[in-house]
Amino acid sequence: MPQEYEINKLAKEESWRMFRIIGELGEGFDTLADVEAAVSIYGSVRIA
Numbered sequence: 615m616p617q618e619y620e621i622n623k624l625a626k627e628e629s630w631r632m633f634r635i636i637g638e639l640g641e642g643f644d645t646l647a648d649v650e651a652a653v654s655i656y657g658s659v660r661i662a
């Protein structure tokens with residue numbers, strides 16, 4: 615039986631993780647495509 619190295623398992627798990635992240639990103643863009651005109655405000659409030 616051939617010896618399986620830990621690095622092969624890690625690379626396999628990481629590649630599936632990457633595909634899952636890309637899939638979630640695509641779903642997010644599909645969801646945002648249905649949003650009509652909107653305003654986003656970015657920033658922070660600082661009190662002196």
